[in-house]
Amino acid sequence: xxxxxxxxxxxxxxxxxxxxxxxxxxxxxxxxxxxxxxxxxxxxxxxxxxxxxxxxxxxxxxxxxxxxxxxxxxxxxxxxxxxxxxxxxxxxxxxxxxxxxxxxxxxxxxxxxxxxxxxxxxxxxxxxxxxxxxxxxxxxxxxxxxxxxxxxxxxxxxxxxxxxxxxxxxxxxxxxxxxxxxxxxxxxxxxxxxxxxxxxxxxxxxxxxxxxxxxxxxxxxxxxxxxxxxxxxxxxxxxxxxxxxxxxxxxxxxxxxxxxxxxxxxxxxxxxxxxxxxxxxxxxxxxxxxxxxxxxxxxxxxxxxxxxxxxxxxxxxxxxxxxxxxxxxxxxxxx
Amino acid sequence: xxxxxxxxxxxxxxxxxxxxxxxxxxxxxxxxxxxxxxxxxxxxxxxxxxxxxxxxxxxxxxxxxxxxxxxxxxxxxxxxxxxxxxxxxxxxxxxxxxxxxxxxxxxxxxxxxxxxxxxxxxxxxxxxxxxxxxxxxxxxxxxxxxxxxxxxxxxxxxxxxxxxxxxxxxxxxxxxxxxxxxxxxxxxxxxxxxxxxxxxxxxxxxxxxxxxxxxxxxxxxxxxxxxxxxxxxxxxxxxxxxxxxxxxxxxxxxxxxxxxxxxxxxxxxxxxxxxxxxxxxxxxxxxxxxxxxxxxxxxxxxxxxxxxxxxxxxxxxxxxxxxxxxxxxxxxxxx
DNA sequence: ATGAAAGCGCTAACAG
DNA sequence: CTGTTAGCGCTTTCAT
Numbered sequence: 111x112x113x114x115x116x117x118x119x120x121x122x123x124x125x126x127x128x129x130x131x132x133x134x135x136x137x138x139x140x141x142x143x144x145x146x147x148x149x150x151x152x153x154x155x156x157x158x159x160x161x162x163x164x165x166x167x168x169x170x171x172x173x174x175x176x177x178x179x180x181x182x183x184x185x186x187x188x189x190x191x192x193x194x195x196x197x198x199x200x201x202x203x204x205x206x207x208x209x210x211x212x213x214x215x216x217x218x219x220x221x222x223x224x225x226x227x228x229x230x231x232x233x234x235x236x237x238x239x240x241x242x243x244x245x246x247x248x249x250x251x252x253x254x255x256x257x258x259x260x261x262x263x264x265x266x267x268x269x270x271x272x273x274x275x276x277x278x279x280x281x282x283x284x285x286x287x288x289x290x291x292x293x294x295x296x297x298x299x300x301x302x303x304x305x306x307x308x309x310x311x312x313x314x315x316x317x318x319x320x321x322x323x324x325x326x327x328x329x330x331x332x333x334x335x336x337x338x339x340x341x342x343x344x345x346x347x348x349x350x351x352x353x354x355x356x357x358x359x360x361x362x363x364x365x366x367x368x369x370x371x372x373x374x375x376x377x378x379x380x381x382x383x384x385x386x387x388x389x390x391x392x393x394x395x396x397x398x399x400x401x402x403x404x405x406x407x408x409x410x411x412x413x414x415x416x417x418x419x420x421x422x423x424x425x426x427x428x429x430x431x432x433x434x435x436x437x438x439x440x441x442x443x444x445x
Numbered sequence: 446x447x448x449x450x451x452x453x454x455x456x457x458x459x460x461x462x463x464x465x466x467x468x469x470x471x472x473x474x475x476x477x478x479x480x481x482x483x484x485x486x487x488x489x490x491x492x493x494x495x496x497x498x499x500x501x502x503x504x505x506x507x508x509x510x511x512x513x514x515x516x517x518x519x520x521x522x523x524x525x526x527x528x529x530x531x532x533x534x535x536x537x538x539x540x541x542x543x544x545x546x547x548x549x550x551x552x553x554x555x556x557x558x559x560x561x562x563x564x565x566x567x568x569x570x571x572x573x574x575x576x577x578x579x580x581x582x583x584x585x586x587x588x589x590x591x592x593x594x595x596x597x598x599x600x601x602x603x604x605x606x607x608x609x610x611x612x613x614x615x616x617x618x619x620x621x622x623x624x625x626x627x628x629x630x631x632x633x634x635x636x637x638x639x640x641x642x643x644x645x646x647x648x649x650x651x652x653x654x655x656x657x658x659x660x661x662x663x664x665x666x667x668x669x670x671x672x673x674x675x676x677x678x679x680x681x682x683x684x685x686x687x688x689x690x691x692x693x694x695x696x697x698x699x700x701x702x703x704x705x706x707x708x709x710x711x712x713x714x715x716x717x718x719x720x721x722x723x724x725x726x727x728x729x730x731x732x733x734x735x736x737x738x739x740x741x742x743x744x745x746x747x748x749x750x751x752x753x754x755x756x757x758x759x760x761x762x763x764x765x766x767x768x769x770x771x772x773x774x775x776x777x778x779x780x
Numbered sequence: 781a782t783g784a785a786a787g788c789g790c791t792a793a794c795a796g
Numbered sequence: 797c798t799g800t801t802a803g804c805g806c807t808t809t810c811a812t
Contacts, residue, residue, distance in 0.1 A: 112559070112582070114805055125783050130807055140781055155582075159559050161496040161505065162805035165788045170496065172539075172560075180525040183518070183714075190515040193542050202557065204507075205540040207528050222537065224447070224494050225507075247447070247490075326714075353718060379518075379661075383688060385720035449789055460799050465791055475797060497789035500804045 113154040122150040133158055173406060174204045174222035174229040174248075176215060178292075182324065183378040184348065184395055185232070188253070191399035192230060199407055201227075210323065212236040212294060216244065223248040228406040230399075231255075235294035251406045253398055255296035256418055261405045263398050263419040267297050267375070268304035270391035270423035274345050274373045275308035275316075277389070277425055282434035283314065283343040283371060287336050289329065289355065290320020291347030298347055301375070305345055317341060322351065329354025333362065342370060342434045349374035349381045349390055356384060356430065367432030377426055386429035394421045448489040457485040468493055508741060509539045509557035509564040509583075511550060517659065518713040519683065519730055520567070523588075526734035527565060534742055536562070545658065547571040547629060551579065558583040563741040565734075566590075570629035586741045588733055590631035591753055596740045598733050598754040602632050602710070603639035605726035605758035609680050609708045610643035610651075612724070612760055617769035618649065618678040618706060622671050624664065624690065625655020626682030633682055636710065640680055652676060657686065664689025668697065677705060677769045684709035684716045684725055691719060691765065702767030712761055721764035729756045 119126040124143060131139045132147040139147075164170040173196050177185045189205060196203045204222055208214040212235040219229055228249035234241065241257050244250060252262040278286055288305050291298040302318055309316035317339045322328040329351030336344055336355060346352035352374030356366060364370055366386055374381060377392035401419050408414045454461040459478060466474045467482040474482075499505040508531050512520045524540060531538045539557055543549040547570040554564055563584035569576065576592050579585060587597040613621055623640055626633040637653055644651035652674045657663040664686030671679055671690060681687035687709030691701060699705055701721055709716060712727035736754050743749045 115807095116805080126805090127784080127807080128782060130805095131782085134807070138781075143781080157555065157559060159500075159805050161499050161560060162788090163807070164496050165494075165500065165790090165805080166807045168788085180528065181521045183521075186516045186518075186521050189540070190542055193515065193540060194544075197541065202539050202560065203541070204537050205524070205528060206532065206538070207525055209529075220492065224492060225496060225537065326718075357718070380715055380718060383661075383692070383715060384718050450791095451789080461789090462791080462800080463798060465789095466798085469791070473797075478797080494789050497804090498791070500789080500806090501791045503804085 113151075113156040115156070115158070117154055118147065118151045118156045121154060122147045134163075170225055170227050171200060172202050172204060172226045173403065174206065174218075174226040175232065176206050176208060176218050176222075176229060176234075177232045178208055178210045178235065178324075180205065180207045182350065183380060184350075184376050184393075188232065188395040188399040191396035192403050195400045195403040199403070201403075201407070208235070210235060210292060212240075216240060219244045219248065219250075230402045230406065232402075233295065233297065235292065237294075249406065251402045253402050259416060261408075261414050261417045263401045263405065263421065264296075265393045265398065265421045266423050267300045267391075267393070270375060270393070270425065271301045271304040271345065272308040273423075273425040274375075274389075274391055275305050275314070276312065277427065277431065278343045278345070278371060278373065279309070279312040279314050281343075281371065281431060283341075284434065285339070285341040285343075286314055286316050287339045287341040287344045288316055288318040288320075289332055289336060289344055289346040289351055290318055290322055291324045291351070293321040295324075295347075301345070301347060320347070322347070324348050324350060326350045326354035326357075329356075330358040333358035337362075337364070343373070343431070344370065345373045345375075347375065349376045349378045349388060352388055352390070352430075353380060353384050356386075356388070366430050369435050369437075371431040371434075373431060381426075382428065389428045389431040390426055392424045392426050394423070397421055448486075448491040450491070450493070452489055453482065453486045453491045456489060457482045469498075505560055505562050506535060507537050507539060507561045508738065509541065509553075509561040510567065511541050511543060511553050511557075511564060511569075512567045513543050513545045513570065515540065515542045517685065518715060519685075519711050519728075523567065523730040523734040526731035527738050530735045530738040534738070536738075536742070543570070545570060545627060547575075551575060554579045554583065554585075565737045565741065567737075568630065568632065570627065572629075584741060586737045588737050594750060596743075596749045596752045598736045598740065598756065600632075600728045600733065600756045601758050602635045602726075602728070605710060605728070605760065606636045606639040606680065607643040608758075608760040609710075609724075609726055610640050610649070611647065612762065612766065613678045613680070613706060613708065614644075614647040614649050616678075616706065616766060618676075619769065620674070620676040620678075621649055621651050622674045622676040622679045623651055623653040623655075624667055624671060624679055624681040624686055625653055625657055626659045626686070628656040630659075630682075636680070636682060655682070657682070659683050659685060661685045661689035661692075664691075665693040668693035672697075672699070678708070678766070679705065680708045680710075682710065684711045684713045684723060687723055687725070687765075688715060688719050691721075691723070701765050704770050704772075706766040706769075708766060716761075717763065724763045724766040725761055727759045727761050729758070732756055
């Protein structure tokens with residue numbers, strides 16, 4: 111039903127190859143012919159079939175984007191930016207959700223491999239070994255995790271976590287709890303490593319909890335465990351967990367930041383809308399989405415293969431952090 | 446480089462058509478042959494090329510999803526559900542963002558048309574006429590808007606708006622402001638129509654403001670205009686705007702709900718995390734995403750063409766609504 | 781500058 | 797049940 115290249119050829123009295131060239135190599139065709147072809151194509155409503163083109167060129171002009179959870183507020187800005195950047199370069203974006211499941215992650219890469227020119231693997235939970243294997247099937251760009259010899263865009267999470275710990279120590283906190291994120295998350299390991307080092311350097315103790323799902327519910331559920339540590343401050347794996355914790359704290363009558371200081375990571379929109387406004391480490395999700403697309407589409411294969419882009423993070427101090435209390439919060443809560 | 450059907454045929458000593466059948470009509474091939482083919486396919490890492498298949502079958506097994514703004518918290522749950530439902534039925538999902546621009550909307554439908562078996566048009570801003578035209582190019586399912594003769598899934602926004610107004614009237618509010626949403630939104634028109642009727646029926650006045658972008662910033666910016674109406678209650682186009690309004694109100698020292706009651710629509714995750722927790726009309730975004738995919742993939746063309754699925758909404762009363770004050774808020778704010 | 785012909789990977793009759 | 801053949805819509809040599 112839709113017009114094909116043949117219809118256009120017939121209607122404009124040239125051969126299909128000329129029509130083809132008109133679209134894929136316009137400079138190789140006589141201006142007059144070109145405009146004639148173009149106008150009949152226009153009038154027939156002809157649009158090249160990308161799938162057919164892909165069959166022969168090997169380039170689909172599609173990109174796959176795989177995320178752990180579309181509904182996790184960290185991802186939409188990243189997805190939006192990646193989509194926008196893709197389309198600007200005349201690519202379409204497949205979006206797929208793994209539900210935090212590494213097995214689904216692998217299936218998705220395989221399923222998309224033939225239909226895309228590359229896959230953006232965001233915050234993958236699968237092993238590095240598996241990533242190494244999958245890259246044989248399809249060009250990969252990894253987001254939120256460095257992988258040896260593979261293009262990746264990461265954020266300076268270590269710097270962010272350090273800044274957060276230093277901020278807390280500066281406020282007099284000496285016992286800090288780390289509310290850990292999901293198993294398999296590079297970001298989680300990075301936070302832990304960096305926060306531990308920063309705490310030690312400052313003579314503070316850091317108690318790590320987890321692993322946890324990176325959700326508000328998990329943050330809420332971890333409240334008692336957090337209080338049990340007796341710490342006066344918490345650094346959470348992400349804002350969602352921090353916000354869940356904030357809620358549970360509110361229910362239990364623990365005042366933030368008077369009794370307990372809370373720091374998140376990500377700076378999702380929510381963070382400045384909750385009460386108290388969340389102190390957090392801002393991560394440039396949109397920039398990461400754009401950068402990942404750019405890396406994938408970069409012509410220079412050599413350069414791309416080894417590139418590691420690191421995006422800066424920034425501590426945003428709001429109202430959920432304050433001076434360390436004299437009395438630890440678990441005791442205060444009992445009072 | 447990747448194995449083709451031909452490689453598999455050669456390696457398993459059968460013809461390509463047999464391999465093809467093994468995958469697309471397994472019951473037509475001898476069990477022994479089948480398992481042999483399957484295992485060599487497995488060992489070669491063969492996966493059917495969907496694009497090539499699409500070329501001949503005419504079915505891509507892809508679906509397009511077009512939304513106004515991926516980062517608008519209303520959409521991620523819808524996208525997630527649509528993606529999950531699609532994949533369960535062995536379809537992949539293209540996601541595209543129009544930035545609330547009707548022109549981009551049209552371009553996207555065209556751009557995706559050849560690559561998908563259908564497009565889910567979510568909260569379209571384009572005209573009905575244009576939708577009618579586009580349906581000639583590709584099967585369409587419209588979400589959040591009924592279109593004559595086209596499959597659509599809508600929410601009972603009218604019922605929700607009525608419930609909201611009745612809730613406010615029941616609290617003694619007599620002057621209500623409607624904080625309008627974007628031009629071109631069917632939902633916006635529906636809210637306005639229904640809220641107006643409900644207010645009239647209850648002997649209350651309703652002042653409509655707008656159009657506005659459906660964003661938090663717009664809600665914030667509209668604060669003064671809202672106060673200027675002298676109303677004691679506000680129904681906003683969506684939660685995002687309501688939350689923006691809440692913020693601005695807080696800055697101006699107007700207490701919610703003591704001085705002004707605020708109701709949102711959507712029940713995004715944010716709504717129960719802001720302070721005060723937002724009273725809102727819950728809309729089933731995830732169910733809509735699933736339903737839309739189901740409708741698109743429904744075998745029965747006849748039935749599909751005329752189907753209109755209406756999903757129920759529900760008023761969720763939280764803390765942003767309360768009894769009408771004696772003194773209107775604009776005066777109180779001045780005091 | 782344009783035409784002719786081959787073929788990308790696959791499916792779909794049609795034979796056998 | 798399996799092989800043969802044709803061709804989906806397009807690009808790309810290779811001629812002309």
